[in-house]
Amino acid sequence: MPSVVQVEPLTTARALRGPFDYLRPDGVGVGSVLVVPFGHRDVVGVVTALADASEHDPIAPRRVLETRLPPDLVDLAMWIAAEYCSTPARALSLLLPPKGTRPKTALWAEPSDGDHFARLTDRQRALLSTLPRFAGPDLAALRRLEARGVVRIAPRVVRRAPLHVAVGAARDEPALTAPQAAALEAIAAAAPGDRLLLHGVTGSGKTEVYLQAAAAALAAGRGVIVLVPEIALTPQIVARFVARFGDTVAVLHSKLSAGERHDEWARLRAGEARVCVGPRSAVFAPVRDLGLIVVDEEHDSSYKHEGDPRYDARRVAERRASEAGAVLVAGSATPRPESVHALRRLRLPERVDGARLPPVEVIDMRDAGRALHPRTHEALVDARKAIVLLNRRGWSNFLTCRSCGRAWECPSCDVTLVMHRSDGLLACHHCGHRERVPTRCDACGSVSIARHGTGTERLESELDGPVFRLDADVAVPARVLAAFEAAPRGVLVGTQMVAKGHDFPDVDLGVVVDADSTLRFPDFRAEERTFALVTQLAGRAGRGAAGGRVLVQTLAPDAPSIRFAARHDADGFLAGELERRRALRYPPFSTLIRIVCSSEAPGAALAAAAAVRERLDGALGPAPLFRLRGRERAQVVVKAEDRAGAVASVGAAVEAVAADRAHRAASFSVDVDPQG
């Protein structure tokens, strides 16, 4: 019996080198959560290993907490810590259920043994016949029966079940199309740890394949994880899983209360729920005997976590599937070049009803001079239901003074402020700074202020008929989607949120305003993003009998991403893109690692980045980035073939520079596989 436990204290300090040894209390194993004395205080820690002896003189933990992580998740956390240049403590913190919540209980009444029936009134007999159940408002009457020994009352755990806004009616299991059946068969025949890419055009019925693959896994006694981009934006797929599998589905996401999340986590941990649907963090769900992981809309950028550790849920899903012997199925109409390169591809080449994908017309905006081309205007008047994508929220992009040229900028970031008219505010979309819309220029006093550009708020006001707006300023996106679905006609206008996997059969027009907004980013993924956005938006139109069409407004009608998207030619796009990346040594033909140094002290970020660069052969930079939240920033980029080696040397370089007193004013963040 090992008598020592090795514990990672959950502190955020990077310099700490765990694990630390403690005496092993009875019943404690890998994954146990303890409170341990650490320095001058008590901290929570997770047991990562057991040992027979210690070189130190271990002391006893203070307490053993009720929560216990499955050992396979502890291993996964250790892998994430190394893979993303983070610490075990930070990785383990991601995996723990919400803190400080206890199971919720209510009073449960059940008949006690023995025959007391004779002495009861009719009303009491009627009440007794409704048991066992939670006492609820009948508690007083039940207490009287308890006093006479007829009923037992005791607390019992109540499940805090999250409510789902229903979008899209529940549908029965349809007969599969031939390509769906073939894909399902390939998934069933896959070996443990296999990775498959379900490349199906928009409306080809990928969700039905996931549902039936999940049913097969459940029938074989295995559990399932389904990752979706963002629960708030993808209520349809959640609703379809809940409708098909009922209570065996647990939904995990950040909008749940801590209590709800705790209960869903506990139901999975106990094996009561066997299917978990959720956004990227659901990849850590404590699902037992995992047999299948689905990554829906695998191209979606929300799978990358933007806090330390900067993990990519798609990569974590691959690791978890291979460790668990589960099959991984990633699905998309616009798969990433990385996935096409590495995964075995299954295809759904047609829409389920055999309908053609809608024709796409590219509109050259180089001399249009306003947000909507006259042809777009006309099409919107004719359309019954339309979806309009404009990837910019707010009223206008920025304000300038007509007399002195001053532009309104964020005091803490080097960016212009965006006007939100309904709130009467200018807002920074990077740090959240807000100020009132100015009535005059505080530099020269002029009252002549120009508003430049058009955002979703302004476009909403310029469109006729019922308009539904969907962007990050909307509180409950699922409500907007439900209202648009229920309306007989209207326009859904919004940011990339409108291009997610929504399935509305009666949309007969799709419009992309300013298709090159994503192309203008200086990033090797700009083409890929633009292709995905245009193709995904086009995929929302023409799903029903009425057919449909798509208009794409652009200043760059000849960009490959836009030309291929207009022809629905994913293969053509992917072939060209992979060739380009091979030539330029971009992922998947290398690993990129970005190191961002930041500081409030002038010049310190650039100096720290230069010092990091100095220690890394062949690194690029340092390059200054725009100031963010009052901090200057500079970055260094590493492009490497040997991933593990590069991660290790970046880790060592950052650690050395961070430990150098000359750079103590700087902070460091390492991003492996940055997404732009």
Ligand code: ADP
């Ligand atoms: P995708 O995710 O590939 O864009 P969906 O899964 O949203 O497509 O499916 C599009 C529509 O087709 C949905 O309304 C779905 O219920 C329906 N559907 C899926 N499979 C079939 C089938 N075999 N027969 C008829 N309808 C189907």
Ligand code: ZN
């Ligand atoms: Zn001015």
Ligand code: ZN
């Ligand atoms: Zn700001």
